[in-house]
């Protein structure tokens with residue numbers, strides 16, 4: 001802090017992106033204040049939950065593969081820092097990541113994509129190009145037009161956002177920086193070259209004004225609203241979308257009736273990405289007290305536009321959505337030849353989640369322009385992270401830090417990724 005209300009850098013939003021950016025800045029020796037509108041118990045936002053799919057597979061020079069792998073490397077550095085500064089004896093990498101083969105189901109109409117993925121692939125994968133191979137290699141019964149790919153790589157599987165955010169916050173504090181919870185930023189303006197932030201305490205309603213030399217906005221689905229007057233061009237690019245999530249357990253009796261091999265197969269064939277028209281994602285979210293998996297399912301291409309964001313978080317699932325979720329999970333167990341039918345599935349929960357999206361579905365980590373199309377010095381925006389943000393969050397935060405501090409890296413993939421994430425991609 002420079003004086004009572006002038007800060008060097010403020011990061012708005014304590015989800016995966018803002019926490020990652022605030023950590024990278026803290027680790028670079030910067031003075032940072034991270035502001036989050038929720039309480040310390042994170043319960044709302046795109047990053048809420050215990051599992052997100054992490055995967056490396058992509059064609060040659062794919063930015064999302066690079067982001068994933070760089071994120072794993074950055075998470076290792078974070079956990080090393082934590083071990084050195086607060087040794088707990090816990091294996092933090094294994095708490096953040098659950099390594100488990102990622103199963104992809106593609107279809108013949110996507111053959112060009114799968115050919116590109118399979119050719120000269122550096123990641124360890126196994127492929128089944130037809131139903132016979134699917135059965136002999138994976139014990140799966142699939143339709144004639146299915147192409148299966150399975151990715152076997154350390155730290156591919158799932159990532160636990162709750163634990164990663166918790167560890168990032170610990171590390172930010174260990175570096176001497178501060179996190180404020182229950183503080184909503186209502187407005188940001190530029191005055192005499194400084195950012196002025198109007199904050200409101202979510203509990204008491206008390207309002208204060210803060211100034212900062214530099215700002216990173218990482219407000220997830222609220223990013224467009226927050227930047228509406230400061231950077232209308234960015235606000236226009238980022239829109240929130242509702243995605244429904246359903247959670248199912250398996251009756252204890254059914255689970256205990258499975259052989260150890262069947263139980264192990266059920267665990268090892270999640271996470272799943274089914275590239276059908278709904279673009280299904282499914283994963284083990286957690287294990288219940290009886291050792292039975294709780295499976296989460298959603299469909300990225302079933303997402304809906306949102307008019308009024310705040311009430312959406314409380315919107316439950318429709319009967320049709322529950323039915324869709326149940327039949328897709330039981331359908332997957334049928335493909336796996338594991339005797340778990342729809343009658344054996346127990347709905348344990350479901351809610352509306354929201355992510356922010358750009359038209360191209362490629363996130364933005366970028367400098368921003370004002371209404372007169374002039375660059376706003378000292379502002380970096382992280383938004384439009386859609387359904388791919390979590391796995392790369394530690395790399396997106398690194399890029400945001402570098403942009404804010406005018407730093408770069410010489411690596412070709414780093415530069416390619418920075419350009420792809422920049423607002424300038426629309427013009428150059």
Ligand SMILES: Cc1cc2nc3c(=O)[nH]c(=O)nc-3n(C[C@H](O)[C@H](O)[C@H](O)COP(=O)(O)OP(=O)(O)OC[C@H]3O[C@@H](n4cnc5c(N)ncnc54)[C@H](O)[C@@H]3O)c2cc1C
Nearest residue numbers: 013015016017037045046047053185220385388389390391
């Ligand atoms: C259903 C679903 C499934 C997904 N699956 C995957 C997956 O399998 N793999 C993957 O890699 N990614 C996945 N993602 C994407 C990933 O979860 C998101 O990209 C990521 O969590 C985005 O993080 P964020 O920090 O940008 O947003 P958020 O987590 O929403 O964080 C923004 C934070 O800003 C706070 N905030 C907002 N407005 C203000 C304000 N005015 N003042 C102060 N604070 C504010 C919010 O409270 C919130 O904590 C999925 C997302 C969803 C929704």
